[in-house]
Amino acid sequence: MTAYLLRRTAFLLVSLVLAGALLFLLLRLLPGDPANSLLSVGATPEQIAAARRQIGSDQPLLAQFTSWAGDMASLDLGESFVGKVPVGPEIAARLVVTVPLTLLSFLLAVLLAVPVGYVAARRADRWYGTLLGGLSQLGIAVPAFWIGMLLITVFALNLRLFPAGGFPRDDWADPADALTSLALPVATIALVMSASLIRYVRSATLDVLDSDYLRTFRALGSSFPRAMWRHGLRNAAVPVVSILGIELATTFLGAVVVESVFALPGLGSMLVKGIEEHDYPVIQGILVVSTFAVLMIGFAADLVQRLIDPRLRGGSS
């Protein structure tokens, strides 16, 4: 386990450096000098040179990268071009919305998908098993923002149960208030996420139900619930957990679009605004933070998977 942990950590560090380099290159090598966004139309060559000096885009690429990597490592994400405010604290303030949104949606999606996926597999021969399987097929084809729009129309505009958008100015000072604002966005993301999760849970359960070990255990006189508990659950969990890591990362990033639907002041709406204004430090800061989050989630998912699946532990892989 220790050897694996070391190897996996080394992989994580290499991934972080590589991902950082990729982001840096993508944002620098593509056409358009970031200094342009500081200038108005018809700037003189002197002004352009001054802007490039200020941003540092007149330096050689390698020098730019090392100074950039140093800043990132010391958590200095720079200052936004447009608002002239430090990006780091702004992102931290936005995470207060995005992180609870992600975790709540993810939790709800799992709570929804595991029983539904199980029933869809166990009762695949009944009409409701088929119906649940069909609904999850439909669910993966629906754009998340459209579900959000429909939920707003029904639950906010018609029934007036929840606000149509926005988030309390004082964040979580009044938790009930904050949770009410998050109710519809969470429902939106959870519905979309659970559709794809249901398909994984369903097929993992079908594999277990078809398995020889389950049949043998039943033939030895064990009841079905006991056989499922002793052998089925753990076997079905292995592929599902590996997918959960990816799904959690997708939830985090899927929040980007849904936040825009509900006008939530989270990371997603900050990113969209940054893109519209060509505000490179903002875009870059958000991407660095999201990449870090995605890679950490992958790391955690691999460790959990190894803990529940002893086959992965034995010997060298």
Place this chain on the structure above:
Amino acid sequence: MRRLTLVSGCVLAGAVVAIAVVSFLWLPYPPEDTSGGRLAPPGLPHLLGTDKLGRDLFTQLMIGARIALGVGLGSVALGGLLGVAAGLVAGFATRWLDDTVAVVLDILIAFPTLLLAMLLVAVRDASLGSAILAIGLAMSAVVARLTRVLVKRVLAQDYITAARTSGTSWRRIVTEHVLPNIWPTLVVNLALQLGLAVLAEASLSYLGLGPPPPNASWGRMLQEAQATVLVAPVGAIAPGVLVVALVVGVNLIADGLRDVADPTRRRTR
């Protein structure tokens, strides 16, 4: 039953393709015609009513089908070509190069399509080409990883060793052994990618980062109709229904093709 999957998929996706083809030959109204007045209710002469600028909704929907299919097919062509090429190279490459490519692909895949697409739109500008390029590039990483795995699996077979020892060139091995063995799985995956690309285009357009006007895009139509959903619900529903119909259709085709390509799946379940 299996035939039913394929046929219903073809009907759904085919309907959208037909709408797109017809849109090139005939449109109920010129795209920029606003003579119908703002937010006219469905009926005659405007079958589905008009949007908040007075444009005929049915006309906009037909043009939207063009954009959805254009971006979808364009990005699948780009992503498929790049992905299969990169996957083939990695699959045949030396251990060291192959490992490097695998790590880079794993990192690229850690970003979902949409985020990579947004990043590219940020450095270029929102346009039809940007959307295709962005979604296609993001997709190529997924296709490359799949191709690499498939190629490795074929190369491990005894008949490849036999072909090598009997002096067959690598080029002939690729064209006669590797490609014929991997394309059924690839086609199924590319069909699934087409559905994802259509969804990605709709999301990009909803965020205002997709093909700009005068291209009518379903995603942007939904965004524009959001504010007037209570007065003019058709505008907030019809484009969404078309997105879902196209994506479900394409996914059903993928499922149907998978069963045709892999006979062992037909017997189970």
